[in-house]
Amino acid sequence: MERTTATGRIRVEPMGRGAWRLCDRAQEDAGLALLAYVEYTYEGDYEAIWVAVGAAASRHPTLDEVIRTALESLAPAAESRRTKPIPIAHRSPFAAR
Incomplete structure (x- = not known):
């Protein structure tokens, strides 16, 4: 199966x-x-x-599936939207006496 493909960012x-x-x-750098x-x-x-991703070897049913996995590995990681916890207003337990 000879195939020279350019699927967007991935070159086969x-x-x-x-x-x-x-x-x-x-x-730009081949390495x-x-x-x-x-x-x-x-x-x-x-x-x-996988060389660049640092993942273990994987098996796929088609070459297109391998390309899809490679594209997913290049996608930027989702940024966290977590914030600091909001303090809960409360009274001191000793103030109730």
Whole structure:
């Protein structure tokens, strides 16, 4: 399956028969752009060895699923909307005496 794809930010580069390299188009440095190595396995699925994400190897049913996972890893983390706790107004327990 030969495939040279540019899906937005992810570039899929064929490395040989049944092997690809996923790269981030936003990075200029080739070392920083490398996201994962992907290989088609004998079991019929795709094994991704994640380089940039620091995640363990994962298996996916399609190459498109691997690309979707890579895109999700590049999405910015959601910012927390947590705030400091609001103090509850109350009387001192000794004031009731």
